[in-house]
Amino acid sequence: xxxxxxxxxxxxxxxxxVATAPDNPxxxxxxxxxLGVSQTYLSKMLTKLVKAGLIQSMSGANGGYxxxxxxxxxxxxxxxxxIEGTASLFECGxxxxxxxxxxQVVTEAEHQMEQYLKNKKIHxxxxxxxxxx
Amino acid sequence: xxxxxxxxxxxxxxxxxVATAPDNPxxxxxxxxxLGVSQTYLSKMLTKLVKAGLIQSMSGANGGYxxxxxxxxxxxxxxxxxIEGTASLFECGxxxxxxxxxxQVVTEAEHQMEQYLKNKKIHxxxxxxxxxx
DNA sequence: GGGTTTGTACTCGGATAGTAGGTGTCCGAGTAACTTCGG
DNA sequence: CCGAAGTTACTCGGACACCTACTATCCGAGTACAAACCC
Numbered sequence: 464x465x466x467x468x469x470x471x472x473x474x475x476x477x478x479x480x481v482a483t484a485p486d487n488p489x490x491x492x493x494x495x496x497x498l499g500v501s502q503t504y505l506s507k508m509l510t511k512l513v514k515a516g517l518i519q520s521m522s523g524a525n526g527g528y529x530x531x532x533x534x535x536x537x538x539x540x541x542x543x544x545x546i547e548g549t550a551s552l553f554e555c556g557x558x559x560x561x562x563x564x565x566x567q568v569v570t571e572a573e574h575q576m577e578q579y580l581k582n583k584k585i586h587x588x589x590x591x592x593x594x595x596x
Numbered sequence: 597x598x599x600x601x602x603x604x605x606x607x608x609x610x611x612x613x614v615a616t617a618p619d620n621p622x623x624x625x626x627x628x629x630x631l632g633v634s635q636t637y638l639s640k641m642l643t644k645l646v647k648a649g650l651i652q653s654m655s656g657a658n659g660g661y662x663x664x665x666x667x668x669x670x671x672x673x674x675x676x677x678x679i680e681g682t683a684s685l686f687e688c689g690x691x692x693x694x695x696x697x698x699x700q701v702v703t704e705a706e707h708q709m710e711q712y713l714k715n716k717k718i719h720x721x722x723x724x725x726x727x728x729x
Numbered sequence: 730g731g732g733t734t735t736g737t738a739c740t741c742g743g744a745t746a747g748t749a750g751g752t753g754t755c756c757g758a759g760t761a762a763c764t765t766c767g768g
Numbered sequence: 769c770c771g772a773a774g775t776t777a778c779t780c781g782g783a784c785a786c787c788t789a790c791t792a793t794c795c796g797a798g799t800a801c802a803a804a805c806c807c
Binding site: 621623624625639640642643653654655656657658659660661 | 737738739740741742
């Protein structure tokens with residue numbers, strides 16, 4: 464059980480955008496260069512972030528990706544959900560008639576973690592992130 | 597990101613042992629039948645639980661798996677760690693010189709969840725679990 | 730009847746295989762800004 | 769000088785390949801207990 468590397472990339476991209484360029488669009492090429500990742504793969508995640516409404520894309524020359532208006536509210540959980548999906552991380556596959564107690568406990572534990580990630584806004588920590596290297 | 601099905605099985609096995617047979621060894625065959633899972637696959641997880649010190653195996657005739665002495669202290673986290681391993685669920689793969697803030701936040705969130713799972717003992721909930729069907 | 734052999738019911742561990750999902754690449758299509766060129 | 773056509777620099781999305789981990793099965797080996805057997 465591990466968060467995918469894609470989530471790692473996505474979080475760093477969001478940090479970078481918030482810290483250095485909240486208004487200007489940045490091309491995939493620049494982002495990939497900063498992170499040391501391939502452009503083509505990174506673009507997959509950016510597409511997911513767009514679909515989740517966290518950033519917006521500007522196509523054409525001088526285009527790229529830019530934060531949306533409400534970027535100051537974006538939390539860690541938002542980014543993680545955008546990449547990993549919102550499915551519960553545990554689902555009881557056995558068919559004992561009643562509701563599964565185990566399911567309930569693990570789901571509640573997951574909720575604890577999500578609550579923490581929901582309260583951590585990218586904006587709050589991005590200040591210490593300038594430069595990124 | 598999801599807990600493996602193996603964790604699901606392992607938790608149910610532990611519940612079953614605690615609820616119905618804290619002292620007597622139970623064979624893989626019986627456990628697999630109760631859960632509706634194949635014996636051979638289930639035995640893999642039982643091996644992990646043994647190595648983690650949660651249960652013990654009694655080989656030979658009338659053998660099987662049995663809880664260890666301190667079974668009343670076993671928590672959800674113990675079982676999950678036995679199956680999934682204890683590795684952190686997030687590791688920053690990028691080499692920006694300084695310590696990764698993102699890493700710290702996600703690790704702390706994970707810690708929140710683990711704390712919850714650590715405080716939930718199998719023993720406490722197993723009473724409501726008799727029958728299991 | 731006591732000790733040895735055989736049989737049985739288990740666990741243990743390695744080898745193997747199918748499948749799903751994460752990772753990564755390639756390429757064609759679409760779009761917006763900029764440049765060029767004809768009138 | 770102005771507008772239309774072409775060029776450039778981007779994003780977008782699908783198709784594809786690779787690799788790892790999870791899921792699952794099979795089988796031979798080892799082990800403890802019980803029954804049978806031999807002297």
